[in-house]
Amino acid sequence: MSRKYFGTDGIRGTVGEAPITPDFVLKLGWAAGRVLAARGGSKILIGKDTRISGYMFESALEAGISAAGVDVRLLGPIPTPGIAYLTRTLHAQAGIVISASHNPYTDNGIKFFGADGRKLNDQIEQDIERMLDEPISVVGSDRIGKVRRIDDARGRYIEFVKSTAPGLSLAGLTIVVDTANGAAYHIAPDVLEELGANVLPMANTPDGFNINRDCGSTSPEALRRKVLESGADLGLALDGDADRLIMVDDQGEVVDGDQLLYVIARDRQRNGALHGGVVGTLMSNYGLELALEQQGIPFVRANVGDRYVMEQLDSRGWLLGGESSGHLVCLDRTSTGDGMVAALQVLAALRRENRGLRDAVAEAPLVPQTLINVRGDNRDGFMERPELRQAVSDVEAELAGKGRVLLRPSGTEPLVRVMVEGLDGAQVERLCQRLAEQVQAIIA
CATH class of the missing domain: 3.40.120.10 (Alpha-D-Glucose-1,6-Bisphosphate, subunit A, domain 3)
Structure with a gap:
């Protein structure tokens, strides 16, 4: 098999x-x-x-x-x-x-x-x-x-989620929650309401066919509109099985997993509960790495996928890691990625510091990132080609230590993902396009 x-x-x-x-x-x-x-x-x-x-x-x-x-x-x-x-x-x-x-x-x-x-x-x-x-x-x-x-499975899980943020009160907060018409449709709104929030649920009427359709963590536009229309303090979106979390601030700006990971890590550090560093992935934004470095928090990258994040956490004895997609792991609270547990960790951090989400993530601005998928069947050994190695070296030299280059062959499609990050958006886009053209010439 x-x-x-x-x-x-x-x-x-x-x-x-x-x-x-x-x-x-x-x-x-x-x-x-x-x-x-x-x-x-x-x-x-x-x-x-x-x-x-x-x-x-x-x-x-x-x-x-x-x-x-x-x-x-x-x-x-x-x-x-x-x-x-x-x-x-x-x-x-x-x-x-x-x-x-x-x-x-x-x-x-x-x-x-x-x-x-x-x-x-x-x-x-x-x-x-x-x-x-x-x-x-x-x-x-x-x-x-x-x-x-x-x-009573639903009730047991609700009580567990609340227990991961002891003493948390959300009284006075208006929160929009998008459950992606998925598994948390009858759980996430109740968790937030029982903690005192004024909850505005959306995408919480599943019919068997509408799960993740134009809603949830992969499609946050409807959540953004709802937050702005309602004047809510923030919004949160889960995916169909509720192991991912994306949030939206009061101005309708989407806050991804990298920035949420920073908020949790910074709060753990201030309370002496971080126990090591943070594990991200090869796709984690360079801005997260810079922000954690400024706080003196160790950061390492794993291969893309929650199983690789877990492997790094276990090998290092660390407790906190995650992906840009919003799959966040807090091993001091639970055994796997959990969207609602992560949401309560973020909300508890905001309450402790008496600040809004927009203000908290301002400490970890994401840097410009350009990603181009280059299709081609001749990928065997392409990374060892001298002309490509030279092209990557030239791009890294131009970034001058203030950016990052990643070439990642897809495991499921005949393509190579070319990504460049840096502080200058125009430069990043130009360099990524140049590198993608070089990859195309080799693998096409």
């Missing part, structure tokens, strides 16, 4: 494509149940977002797991980080997420959490993959797994 369909990044594909058919998902549930049962496992949780295909895949997983003799607990629509939390607190052997995150409703995916609320153990993953090659065999009737719905 190809690992691109299974593992920490989940199964990804359009509904109807071979890897995502219900019979495959049924067998995946059976394989997971068999492997976990052999390790003494007796209970697996299943949660999902709001896309229509979630019903179908939930039923298929439920049938497969119970056929393997393992009990199932159904959580219903709940954020991905909520499933991670409940897997730990309900002492399940695994938690399964049915979601395609920020993708449209036509996509769906499956991701596993281990008993600790983090990615499933690599050995268990490999054992499940091997089990997929075996024919399905159902346990005896007296051993078939039982299925029960956890009716």
